[in-house]
Amino acid sequence: MESPRTLFDKVWDDHVVLTDDDGVDLLFIDLHLVHEVTSPQAFEALDIAGRAVHRPDLTLATIDHGVPTADRELGILDPLSKKQIDTLIANCERTGIELFDISDPRSGIVHVIGPEQGLTQPGMTIVCGDSHTATHGAFGALAIGIGTSQVEHVLATQTLSQPKPKSMSITVDGTLPAGVTPKDVILGIIARIGFNGGGGHVIEYRGSVFEDMSMEGRMTVCNMSIEAGARAGMIAPDETTFDYLRGRPHAPTGPDWDAAVEYWRTLATDPGATFDIEVVIDAADLAPYVSWGTNPSQTIRITDMIPDPESFDDPHDRDAARRALAYMDLEAGTPITDVPVDVVFLGSCTNARIEDLRAAAAVVDGHRVADGVRALVVPGSGLVKLQAEEEGLDEIFLDAGFEWRDAGCSMCLGMNPDILQPGERCASTSNRNFEGRQGRDGRTHLVSPAMAAAAAIEGRFVDIRGWS
């Protein structure tokens, strides 16, 4: 009898083209997503070597990192961003790769548009020159972030040579307490397993909390797998997945749909399969979280106080905490709810889907952004923006004093004009709170959309559970 296999094993095994003498597998790649920042050098090298793009039909390009999210009619004013974007447009024209241009409502953040178009499906291998490619694992795909040399390799061969990572399961069973969102689940997981706790592993998220979660929520969770150092994150496909996919532009139809679903149902981890690491978390132990430091594991519950660096046993953690408090200008022992914010950013591939905007709008409705706070909403894609406008969410945000922007990465990393000024403190729904990530000397606190919205209204962090 075949030994029991995990979801990850099955997707991996189904894509092995060959195994070399050293035991390294060459994997076929079903979908390659491309954006303007990590691809120009790959196209150039390909061109110099006289190599063609092997499967333009399995490659989709978008422009997201460097685009302005306001006053688009002015064009791209930053000459370097403009050159980078023009280079991608030219490369796609030359090689026959489909590109969602800025004017296309289907354009947006690369990890938002793939699922939206139904291009992200269970059991696929998906790569992108971007670490948050893990997002697509929410569908039971194996989705891996790669570097530019690997982008070039995939363009030329539609394959990727990879030693197989180890496997890790994170099981969260039970019912989430009120006010605890998928973002809090993943922040809680990272706080528990550490900034590199998933290093060298592919995580499968298991248990009733993920079974009960929407696709948007699953994407939020898988998106941040990389913030625990994991190679990828995956969730087994189920009825929620199929319902999300049915009818999307690239989803199979008719008999093809039936054949696909039949295959997708076989992907779940077999009973008795084991993982190299198994972590179990009780849903009841989770709470709304806020990050206080400069890596995503430096996170506390909204009811906690800023920790004392001396309380960390590990010398690296202690040193990192000291540096983080100095950078973040925080004092140990301060309740996080006493910390004021200057900016609120609702956006990024972690939390800028329609459900995220709905959750934030529900909090904001009928309130005003606190004096002195700048708050902006940047939808994840043009289609998310349109949908939100159809539902009147834009009005709710605008009435409350939020800025309502066009889609893009925006202040998640500030490659476009949306950046924090030195010293500004931001409640952000993005995924990384590294030093300078949102702007030099800017201070990022990672939170859920609802918590970010409440922080905008109050001008400081508040516990969404007791807030009305």
Place this chain on the structure above:
Amino acid sequence: MQPVTVITGQMAPLPRANVDTDQIIPKQFLKRVERSGFGPFLFWDWAQDAEGELDPEFILNRPEYANAVVLVSGPNFGSGSSREHAPWAIEDRGFRAIIAPSFADIFWGNCYNVGLLPVVLTEEEVARLTELAGDPANVVTIDLASQTVTSGDFTASFDIDPGAKHRLLNGLDTIALTLGHADEIDAFEQTRPRWMPSVKSANV
């Protein structure tokens, strides 16, 4: 890619954990479409203050470390983004290898593709090397073939995936190697189910 065989020279100590890609090369320098020229922006926010004043204490600004070829740092080096600009910047600045107790996965893979050797040693070994690196007169030798690191009377050995080692030692072009398997790739493509999506065919 240039073959990597023996690397000998000065070490620069950067003893902190979780050095992330946003520190190695901040986002404002990712707009270049070229493959080279990232070196001057390496560790930009640590090397100078907001006014552009160089911090004379920062290790890479110290003239006595100008010739360093090996960076010695803390665990989880290269965490964060997939930007290959990070190893490009380190390489462009003259480094040939990085020694740390652990590396982030994507960064680690990128280093191999760039020809920058990532070497994992134990915490104790890295601590000892960091000490040795404190004296710019000390020299380290990394021998890839024998998988050893030596500096004075310090010696340590490291693991490396045999395939990666072979490619580095011979400076092989991995794309050419894979294209050598074009027939197997073609055969695999024939077996893909017809319902798998293609970007070119939408049902609208």
